[in-house]
Amino acid sequence: MPLASVAVPEPPRSTGRTRPLARVVVGSAVLLVVLYAYVLRIAVGDVSPFNFFGYFTNQTSSLTALVLIAVGGLALADRRPPAWLSVAWGVGAACLIVVAVVYNALVPGTGSAPVWVSVALHVVFPAVVLIDIAFSPDRPRLAWTRLWWVLPYPLVWITVVLLRGATDGWVPYGFLLPERGLPSLVLHVVGILTLLMVAATAVWALSRRTSRRSSA
Numbered sequence: 001m002p003l004a005s006v007a008v009p010e011p012p013r014s015t016g017r018t019r020p021l022a023r024v025v026v027g028s029a030v031l032l033v034v035l036y037a038y039v040l041r042i043a044v045g046d047v048s049p050f051n052f053f054g055y056f057t058n059q060t061s062s063l064t065a066l067v068l069i070a071v072g073g074l075a076l077a078d079r080r081p082p083a084w085l086s087v088a089w090g091v092g093a094a095c096l097i098v099v100a101v102v103y104n105a106l107v108p109g110t111g112s113a114p115v116w117v118s119v120a121l122h123v124v125f126p127a128v129v130l131i132d133i134a135f136s137p138d139r140p141r142l143a144w145t146r147l148w149w150v151l152p153y154p155l156v157w158i159t160v161v162l163l164r165g166a167t168d169g170w171v172p173y174g175f176l177l178p179e180r181g182l183p184s185l186v187l188h189v190v191g192i193l194t195l196l197m198v199a200a201t202a203v204w205a206l207s208r209r210t211s212r213r214s215s216a
Contacts, residue, residue, distance in 0.1 A: 019136060023072030026128060030065040033120050034058055037113045044112075054164070055172040056157060057099050061121050063153075064092030064129060075138065086140030090203050091150045093133045096126035097199035098154075098192065106175065134206040142207040150200040151193070158189055 038052050046052070053059050067088050071081050081089070103122040133139050162185070165171040165178045175188045 017076060019132075019138070020072040020075035023068045023132070024076070026125075027065040027068035027072065030061055030068075030121070030125055033117055034062050034065075037117050037121075040113065051170060051172075054161065054170070056095075056154075057103065057121050059157065060092065060095045060099055061125060063088075064096060064125075067092050068129070080138075081140065087142065087146055087149050089140055090133070090142045090200070090207060091153065093126075093129045093203045094150050094196060094200035095154065096129050097202070098196050100126040101195060101199075102173075102192065106173075130203070130206075133203055134209065139207050142204045144204060147197075147200055147204055150196060154193065154196055158192070 037058070038049075041047070041052055053062070067085065070085060071089060074081050074085075100122055103118075161171055161176055162178075165176060169178075171177055176185065178185070
């Protein structure tokens with residue numbers, strides 16, 4: 001099935017301007033929060049963008065915020081998102097669930113950012129995006145045949161992190177340290193990918209919930 005036929009097979013029902021504008025505002029606010037957190041790192045001498053954006057939270061929050069801004073902007077212009085952007089919307093929501101679960105369950109309170117920044121990126125933003133996917137009349141209707149599109153981005157991130165851990169010794173999270181041994185690394189990577197697929201399945205199901213639109 002070509003990607004062009006994946007999501008939003010027919011024009012979404014109108015949601016007025018409030019919800020699209022809210023997406024633009026929320027996305028912009030999240031980008032400002034991430035930028036603020038980066039400025040704080042620069043202030044203490046950690047200026048490397050490769051380190052800061054090596055954190056899955058910072059990458060995923062920024063990318064999903066850009067997706068929200070794009071989706072909201074298109075809706076304000078009375079245009080529906082292209083199929084690839086609809087898929088990116090779902091992928092972002094699934095990855096944010098992983099961000100929320102991993103941070104709050106495995107590494108709570110370990111970040112150097114202010115508490116309100118951590119809450120905004122690890123609790124509030126994931127919840128807002130998930131609620132939007134679940135209840136918005138214009139949400140994308142994601143085809144099950146494209147569920148696998150959730151994997152490439154996290155796999156690239158994991159590969160880069162493991163390569164950095166094996167070369168310059170930097171990893172964003174302690175459970176990915178090379179000295180923990182191969183079994184531990186494999187267990188954590190498989191666990192994260194499994195959680196990701198569970199999260200993606202939930203997002204895909206929510207996107208299709210009680211939909212009156214024709215099947216993708």
